[in-house]
Amino acid sequence: MTFKTLDTLTDLAGKRVLLRVDLNVPVKDGKVTDTTRIERVAPTILELSGKGARVILLAHFGRPRGEPVAEMSLEQILPAASAVLGKPVRFAADCIGDTAAAAVAGMADGDILLLENTRFHKGEEKNAEDFTAALAANGDIYVNDAFSAAHRAHASTEGLARLLPAYAGRTMQAELEALEKGLGSPARPVVAIVGGAKVSSKIDLLLNLVKKVDALVIGGGMANTFLAARGVDVGKSLCEHDLAETAKQIMIEAATATCAIVLPEDGVVAREFKANAENQVVAIDAIPADAMMLDVGPKSVETVNAWISRAATLVWNGPLGAFEIAPFDKATVAAARHAAECTKEGRLLSVAGGGDTVAALNHAGVADSFTYVSTAGGAFLEWMEGKALPGVDALKRQA
Structure with a gap:
């Protein structure tokens, strides 16, 4: 199994890294009840941030069917994400357009920014070229650390790898290596x-x-x-x-x-x-x-x-x-x-x-x-x- 990992990424300072993660965590009364999935992707986030990258998190939450749904906003994940990571996570109320661009432009090296639910746009699940290009506009590098969404050919899971240099995050790498040892060879x-x-x-x-x-x-x-x-x-x-x-x-x-x-x-x-x-x-x-x-x-x-x-x-x-x-x-x-x-x-x-x-x-x-x-x-x-x-x-x- 051949894919590029973070080991081959050098000189990340100032680079905008679009990092696809799985933050589809259980929430009750606006609070995350199980942080396992956040913990799984924390090593990749912290490694990139520690190397000076501007880490821009892409994720989905629930099934909003291409429309903004308040109950499925990723903003409610912020407190749990910040607690797990041990550092602040900023938030942008959209994943594309002027809102996202302004938030990305305001980042400093090592900052972590969570963009709003990618599935608030129909182009995500359709893997639409225009939506994928709008996502790509905010990044220099693409890292996929969401194996759990890898069976979907969506813009943030498959399309971005066509437009930007693409790498496997640490969780994705560990999963693929384990699976290769399980049934591959x-x-x-x-x-x-x-x-x-x-x-x-x-x-x-x-x-x-x-x-x-x-x-x-x-x-x-x-x-x-x-x-x-x-x-x-x-x-x-x-x-x-x-x-x-x-x-x-x-x-x-x-x-x-x-x-x-x-x-x-x-x-x-x-x-x-x-x-x-x-x-x-x-x-x-x-x-x-x-x-x-x-x-x-x-x-x-x-x-x-x-x-x-x-x-x-x-x-x-x-x-x-x-x-x-x-x-x-x-x-x-x-x-x-x-x-x-x-x-x-x-x-x-x-x-x-x-x-x-x-x-x-x-x-x-x-x-x-x-x-x-x-x-x-x-x-x-x-x-x-x-x-x-x-x-x-x-x-x-x-x-």
Whole structure:
């Protein structure tokens, strides 16, 4: 994977750097409730500022559909951004035009300026040439540090790399390097764990993975669809029976590629989907007709952990069970902690991503122990599906 990084940027003093970041953070009552995404991009912002660059932040917030929406103004992010960065962040009430130009003109070396939500203009999501040119007018250099938006061919994520010298920020660099080690050119054996509710949302992902990994562990509700396709009666478990043929095709593709498909051998079943519901562990071919499987069982966890122990590389997307409610979080927690232990021992490179996955690893208390945990959501999933990411491809073109 080839792209230019900040290591190749010298003599930044006085340079106007348009830095695309992800500030799409949760806000309640006008206050940021989780600063994780700000913390992720802080190293790039502070490095550029420390080298004397005039750092101009570009970001979106919410889905305003090309019109200014007061509740989606980035101005409300300022206090949190300043606190995380430990220095003041100025604000401009537009990202283009006279307002933005005046704010940029008033910057001193090392200053940080946040421009208003790029999605307040229709040209952002359309990647319109005139809007992209208006953004570019305020910069000498473009740095993209928003992998989470790299699957969108928008003006601030792809278009600017056509008009200005383009570089990957530190977060983007770390993400791309981790992903390359995860599936691009991984150490083998490679094991993937894929969970979640539905096969229908991850068909492309599964078809791509079976060609790239040595073993594919399937958990969550989607495992029921594969079990049903094999003739197992899954009772009232969540199951997409209409996708039985798709599941069979994925298993055929896996066999052709000599990829082992690892399905549950036992399960934790209950008759109610609620916390601490009465439950029991049953063999996978003994699920009661009036019950549903809400987690994989202890024997299955042993098998999953054995695969993790055997692996040199682990890629994880999606929980093994309904981890949000006890006691159906046990399998996910046990496997996550085992993967974390193998990682800490230096025996495993572990890459995980996706909203539920991040939440599950945090729940297990091991997110910081994985080699890399992506907060990118859609971009991470599309990367796992083997799809091109416009924001990344734009950086590669300039390498």
